[in-house]
Amino acid sequence: MISFSQVTKRYPGGHEALSGVSLAIEQGELVFLTGHSGAGKSTLLKLIAAIERPTSGVVSVSGQNISRLSRRAVPYLRRNIGLVFQDHKLLFDRSVIDNVVLPLDIAGFDRRESLKRARAVIDKVGLLNREKAHPVSLSGGEQQRLCIARALVSRPALLLADEPTGNLDAGYAADIMAMFRDFHQVGTTLVIATHDERAITALGGRTLHLDHGRIGEVPA
Amino acid sequence: MIGWLRHHRHALVTTLRRLGTQPFTTLLTALAMGVAISLPSGLYLGLGNLARVASDLPAQPEISLFLNVGASAEQKQAIAARLKQPDIEQARYVPRDQALATLSASQDLADITAGLTENPLPDAWIVRPQASSREALVRLSDSLTKLPGVAETHLDSQWAERLQAALDIGRTVVWVLGGLFAIALIAISGNAIRAQVLARRDEILVSRLIGATDWHIRRPFLYLGALQGLLGGLAAGGVLAIAGTILQAPVEHLAGLYGSTFHLLPPNGTEIAAVLGLTTLFGWLGAWLSVTRALHQVEAAR
Numbered sequence: 001m002i003s004f005s006q007v008t009k010r011y012p013g014g015h016e017a018l019s020g021v022s023l024a025i026e027q028g029e030l031v032f033l034t035g036h037s038g039a040g041k042s043t044l045l046k047l048i049a050a051i052e053r054p055t056s057g058v059v060s061v062s063g064q065n066i067s068r069l070s071r072r073a074v075p076y077l078r079r080n081i082g083l084v085f086q087d088h089k090l091l092f093d094r095s096v097i098d099n100v101v102l103p104l105d106i107a108g109f110d111r112r113e114s115l116k117r118a119r120a121v122i123d124k125v126g127l128l129n130r131e132k133a134h135p136v137s138l139s140g141g142e143q144q145r146l147c148i149a150r151a152l153v154s155r156p157a158l159l160l161a162d163e164p165t166g167n168l169d170a171g172y173a174a175d176i177m178a179m180f181r182d183f184h185q186v187g188t189t190l191v192i193a194t195h196d197e198r199a200i201t202a203l204g205g206r207t208l209h210l211d212h213g214r215i216g217e218v219p220a
Numbered sequence: 221m222i223g224w225l226r227h228h229r230h231a232l233v234t235t236l237r238r239l240g241t242q243p244f245t246t247l248l249t250a251l252a253m254g255v256a257i258s259l260p261s262g263l264y265l266g267l268g269n270l271a272r273v274a275s276d277l278p279a280q281p282e283i284s285l286f287l288n289v290g291a292s293a294e295q296k297q298a299i300a301a302r303l304k305q306p307d308i309e310q311a312r313y314v315p316r317d318q319a320l321a322t323l324s325a326s327q328d329l330a331d332i333t334a335g336l337t338e339n340p341l342p343d344a345w346i347v348r349p350q351a352s353s354r355e356a357l358v359r360l361s362d363s364l365t366k367l368p369g370v371a372e373t374h375l376d377s378q379w380a381e382r383l384q385a386a387l388d389i390g391r392t393v394v395w396v397l398g399g400l401f402a403i404a405l406i407a408i409s410g411n412a413i414r415a416q417v418l419a420r421r422d423e424i425l426v427s428r429l430i431g432a433t434d435w436h437i438r439r440p441f442l443y444l445g446a447l448q449g450l451l452g453g454l455a456a457g458g459v460l461a462i463a464g465t466i467l468q469a470p471v472e473h474l475a476g477l478y479g480s481t482f483h484l485l486p487p488n489g490t491e492i493a494a495v496l497g498l499t500t501l502f503g504w505l506g507a508w509l510s511v512t513r514a515l516h517q518v519e520a521a522r
Binding site for chain 1: 223224226227422423428429431433436
């Protein structure tokens with residue numbers, strides 16, 4: 001589903017975030033990305049979602065070459081990818097349900113159908129009683145779960161999560177990881193950047209370790 | 221197709237809600253646009269009314285035909301015969317003695333004529349032609365000049381030509397002003413939209429990240445620009461209506477002094493539609509320029 005072939009990403013200013021990375025992730029896999037901060041985990045995820053373009057090498061997602069993807073085609077790629085951000089990227093001027101419904105509005109779904117789907121997802125992440133609340137009144141863990149709900153509402157085949165449990169205490173982190181396991185079990189491909197070792201051992205799955213922009217497989 | 225319509229309805233509803241949440245800003249922008257547009261359109265209306273005054277005035281062009289002092293009797297008879305032809309509506313002979321007598325009768329000139337040793341005035345005909353078009357008048361005037369015994373002719377339609385020329389300049393000024401204020405309108409709209417785009421920076425970034433196309437992001441801003449333009453056009457209509465109401469009484473008073481029942485005419489439906497259409501278009505255009513530029517800036521700054 002995802003393949004990197006000799007991918008190098010150099011940022012303006014000369015910092016090389018990824019150096020000659022090659023990897024392949026199959027459909028339905030659960031993959032953890034580990035490594036110290038600045039090792040290139042976020043860059044790798046951004047390349048998959050076409051938020052960044054590789055300096056050299058080929059990134060391909062669902063058979064599409066990301067380097068050659070036109071600006072027009074990028075939105076349609078992203079509609080098939082759920083993104084969970086470390087900083088949530090919620091919209092604070094609208095309610096929980098309006099945040100979750102946003103991807104469906106963008107994709108042009110019928111409003112009533114959208115709201116039904118959004119409620120189902122909000123229920124799944126345990127925020128149903130906070131539907132009308134504004135994100136500002138939510139705790140860090142609730143905000144993270146809201147971000148996950150928004151990533152999942154359009155039922156993407158691929159979910160990318162950047163430090164989804166980064167700022168959370170152990171209880172919340174375990175909840176969220178359990179949620180990811182459920183999605184994995186229904187066939188979603190997940191790529192999760194984290195350094196939460198407990199989560200990795202709890203969920204199993206494959207681990208890719210990044211070190212100064214170079215990649216290595218960690219034997220399970 | 222249904223999705224597309226849904227997008228548009230959604231964008232329109234969002235836009236209306238945004239306008240509603242910022243009534244003061246909306247009102248100010250609409251007023252700025254309205255005042256800007258009311259200047260050229262007001263001038264246009266004024267000129268239209270003035271042109272109506274010009275066409276209402278009795279248009280009776282006259283040709284004055286001055287004979288040579290030494291014109292022979294035959295020549296004078298030939299001229300008189302020529303002036304009986306059907307292209308002349310009316311011709312009045314003014315002998316030189318009568319002309320001098322008329323001149324002397326006028327008090328201001330009596331002193332001057334009293335000092336004359338002989339009559340310097342020629343015999344003359346005052347001719348009212350059948351034709352009224354400028355070309356026909358000039359042609360007739362030229363042909364009369366060529367008659368033997370005619371010293372010169374004087375086509376008395378200059379005031380009408382001068383008024384026409386002045387109106388033409390006025391119309392050109394309307395177009396120039398209209399162009400300038402169209403640019404101003406684009407700038408006002410663009411500026412208002414730029415502020416909106418910056419205020420919604422986060423929303424734009426997040427929307428892009430979860431699969432919004434450029435058009436999806438632009439759409440509400442374009443609606444906003446177009447609606448602002450439309451409100452600006454309506455505001456201009458309001459400004460002109462108030463100005464018209466204030467001017468109506470003094471204009472009718474002035475017309476009354478000339479014995480006329482003239483009154484100011486408001487713009488017709490086509491003109492109103494044209495102004496509203498154009499302001500909407502220019503509001504949209506300003507929004508388009510602004511949002512396209514801002515989109516690239518917002519993404520570059522990410």
